[in-house]
Amino acid sequence: MLRNRRIESHPILHFQRGKEVTIFFEGTPIKAFEGESLAAALYASGIDVFRWTPKLGRPRGPFCMVGKCGSCMVEVNGVAVRSCITPVREGMNIRRLRGLPTLPKNLDRMIEKENSDNPFEEVKTDVLIVGGGPAGMAASEVLASNGMNVFLVDDQIRLGGQLIKQTHIFFGSQELFAGKRGFRIAEEYEAKLRSLKNLHILLQTTAIGVFKEGVLLLNKGKGLIIKPKYVVLSAGAFENYLLFENNDLPGVMGAGGAQTLMNLYGVLPGREVVVVGSGNVGLIITYQLLQAGAKVKAIVEAAPRIGGWFVHAAKVRRYGVPILLRHTVIAAEGKDRVRAAIISEVDERWEPVKGTEKRIECDTILLAVGLTPNTELVRQFGVKTVYVPELGGLVPVRNKYLETNIPNVFVAGDVAGVEEATTAFIEGWIAAYSILIKEKGPQSQYVKKRNEYIRMLDEYRSSPVSARVRSGLRHVEVGGS
Amino acid sequence: MDNPDASTDSEVKVTGVLNPDKLKELGYIPSKQRLLKGPVAIFECVEPIPCNVCVFSCPFKAVVMDKITDMPKVDFNKCTGCGLCVAQCPGQAIFIVDYSPKGETGVLTLQYDLTQPPDKGEEVILLDRKGEELGKGRVLKVYKHKRSEAFVVTIEVSKEFLMNARAIKVRR
Ligand code: SF4
Numbered sequence: 001m002l003r004n005r006r007i008e009s010h011p012i013l014h015f016q017r018g019k020e021v022t023i024f025f026e027g028t029p030i031k032a033f034e035g036e037s038l039a040a041a042l043y044a045s046g047i048d049v050f051r052w053t054p055k056l057g058r059p060r061g062p063f064c065m066v067g068k069c070g071s072c073m074v075e076v077n078g079v080a081v082r083s084c085i086t087p088v089r090e091g092m093n094i095r096r097l098r099g100l101p102t103l104p105k106n107l108d109r110m111i112e113k114e115n116s117d118n119p120f121e122e123v124k125t126d127v128l129i130v131g132g133g134p135a136g137m138a139a140s141e142v143l144a145s146n147g148m149n150v151f152l153v154d155d156q157i158r159l160g161g162q163l164i165k166q167t168h169i170f171f172g173s174q175e176l177f178a179g180k181r182g183f184r185i186a187e188e189y190e191a192k193l194r195s196l197k198n199l200h201i202l203l204q205t206t207a208i209g210v211f212k213e214g215v216l217l218l219n220k221g222k223g224l225i226i227k228p229k230y231v232v233l234s235a236g237a238f239e240n241y242l243l244f245e246n247n248d249l250p251g252v253m254g255a256g257g258a259q260t261l262m263n264l265y266g267v268l269p270g271r272e273v274v275v276v277g278s279g280n281v282g283l284i285i286t287y288q289l290l291q292a293g294a295k296v297k298a299i300v301e302a303a304p305r306i307g308g309w310f311v312h313a314a315k316v317r318r319y320g321v322p323i324l325l326r327h328t329v330i331a332a333e334g335k336d337r338v339r340a341a342i343i344s345e346v347d348e349r350w351e352p353v354k355g356t357e358k359r360i361e362c363d364t365i366l367l368a369v370g371l372t373p374n375t376e377l378v379r380q381f382g383v384k385t386v387y388v389p390e391l392g393g394l395v396p397v398r399n400k401y402l403e404t405n406i407p408n409v410f411v412a413g414d415v416a417g418v419e420e421a422t423t424a425f426i427e428g429w430i431a432a433y434s435i436l437i438k439e440k441g442p443q444s445q446y447v448k449k450r451n452e453y454i455r456m457l458d459e460y461r462s463s464p465v466s467a468r469v470r471s472g473l474r475h476v477e478v479g480g481s
Numbered sequence: 482m483d484n485p486d487a488s489t490d491s492e493v494k495v496t497g498v499l500n501p502d503k504l505k506e507l508g509y510i511p512s513k514q515r516l517l518k519g520p521v522a523i524f525e526c527v528e529p530i531p532c533n534v535c536v537f538s539c540p541f542k543a544v545v546m547d548k549i550t551d552m553p554k555v556d557f558n559k560c561t562g563c564g565l566c567v568a569q570c571p572g573q574a575i576f577i578v579d580y581s582p583k584g585e586t587g588v589l590t591l592q593y594d595l596t597q598p599p600d601k602g603e604e605v606i607l608l609d610r611k612g613e614e615l616g617k618g619r620v621l622k623v624y625k626h627k628r629s630e631a632f633v634v635t636i637e638v639s640k641e642f643l644m645n646a647r648a649i650k651v652r653r
């Protein structure tokens with residue numbers, strides 16, 4: 001059944017939708033707007049099932065909304081695409097994907113090109129920055145405004161990473177961005193970046209891998225080899241799954257995916273929601289759902305205490321959202337879409353306790369159960385990584401200037417250990433000043449700035465709420481000159 | 482799995498609900514005389530998080546912190562109850578209470594950030610820290626703060642609710 005899931009009134013966001021276009025979903029015309037992703041447009045029209053899996057024929061719908069999970073694959077004019085990173089175009093013909101996708105018809109031409117002698121354009125630059133979230137934007141700004149030639153690449157349709165989806169007011173230091181909404185910070189910073197002449201921003205561009213010749217980028221299907229002198233890796237983190245029965249059912253979504261739908265495209269992820277995880281991400285998404293007019297039936301948390309900050313918890317408790325500690329989701333119910341969540345208590349060993357199951361009717365289960373640093377490219381560069389659970393998983397070893405064991409390769413932001421936007425910005429600045437110091441010598445203005453940011457970062461992390469991050473960092477920070 | 486931190490209050494991290502006794506203990510409740518004198522800010526920020534927005538948003542220097550991770554310290558003699566901090570607090574943790582009007586009703590000011598804001602003169606439902614309905618209040622003033630883009634709503638409420646009403650429900 002088609003119904004409208006677009007948010008028409010929101011306290012803070014005013015969705016400026018692009019020109020109206022018509023697309024066809026299995027023959028049925030659907031209204032969409034230029035500038036939105038195909039997944040958002042389909043979801044907005046009430047479509048839950050995007051594909052069926054090859055072996056078991058299980059229904060799937062969008063989960064991550066950032067091109068990472070593949071569960072949103074559909075066929076557009078006969079070619080399988082990830083609908084969440086495909087912009088809508090007038091007249092697109094969309095079909096649900098059944099089984100495995102077929103190879104694109106022009107594949108032989110693509111391969112031919114790869115085998116020819118000089119297949120890709122090669123570009124030399126001072127700095128390549130991979131990932132345009134807070135850390136990447138911060139580093140780009142400092143480097144490009146100090147005379148460096150910079151390429152900033154990001155695989156999404158828009159710059160800003162997680163920041164563009166944040167409607168809440170930021171914490172932190174008023175000297176930086178606190179007191180403003182996340183998406184505003186992203187807008188203002190992007191405007192600043194767009195005015196920098198020697199900064200080249202490539203969106204919808206994936207860094208495929210590291211080769212002798214340089215770093216291979218794929219920009220909307222076109223290859224490009226970048227040969228940078230310095231690299232800043234700031235590709236962020238991806239969302240964790242949780243194991244439970246039917247966790248692949250449409251309506252089970254990552255918190256970040258839901259934020260993309262809701263706050264970027266103005267599409268309500270669900271009307272009645274169960275949120276799993278009471279860290280800041282879970283508490284914040286709950287509040288954002290209330291802002292968008294959804295009902296949050298419960299926040300379910302396996303630990304015996306709330307994971308996020310008290311102020312975030314208090315905000316949602318005041319609107320009557322229960323936080324169920326020592327509980328977990330053990331199953332999702334529903335055929336083509338979540339109809340209920342089955343939750344149960346857990347014991348000290350985090351095992352579900354038999355006989356304590358409860359059924360909560362809902363149409364959406366959002367997972368906010370942590371993030372894992374996206375270190376694929378980091379490892380391709382040969383950077384040493386270690387497993388540090390406090391920082392989200394495998395993280396790169398580096399010094400306090402954020403340089404890794406591979407000279408001139410820097411890391412910043414969540415890829416270096418999951419924290420938050422403010423610390424990502426500061427790390428971006430530290431990495432940028434470190435590059436300037438390497439390139440131009442230890443000029444006092446650069447050294448002063450870098451020390452200032454290092455001090456600021458230490459102060460931020462000195463809070464008891466950052467105890468885990470502090471203990472994690474002890475395993476990855478080495479040396480420092 | 483988490484290492485519960487000794488300096489983080491444990492009860493609020495279990496319930497998500499602050500007990501007003503805790504506020505008294507932390508020195509966040511002004512004296513009776515001060516309360517009767519006129520509007521004053523009540524800070525419900527009881528965890529040392531990295532945030533200092535209130536320090537910078539107060540034009541009267543009534544809020545101080547040595548480091549960004551300290552909890553705010555409020556000088557109730559300097560605080561005029563102007564409400565500028567309410568508009569910008571990302572934690573929605575600041576409330577202005579005014580017991581000075583004669584009679585049964587006082588005035589409460591809080592931040593509002595959900596759906597469309599109420600209109601002046603509108604009746605709203607008062608919610609406590611658990612989201613339970615306490616009663617009703619009438620909106621005296623609504624404005625939107627420029628930097629934070631949040632609404633600040635001032636409501637006439639029964640004095641018995643001033644320390645417990647912490648959110649409003651707009652009936653539409
Ligand atoms: S109410 Fe006004 S005077 Fe009092 S702390 Fe807030 S900003 Fe300062």
Ligand code: SF4
Pocket residue numbers: 171311524525526532533534535536553569570571572573574575
């Ligand atoms: S601005 Fe709000 S959340 Fe931040 S320290 Fe002050 S009272 Fe706490």
Ligand code: FES
Pocket residue numbers: 039061062063064065066067068069070071072073082083084085
């Ligand atoms: S790849 Fe599109 S939802 Fe994950």
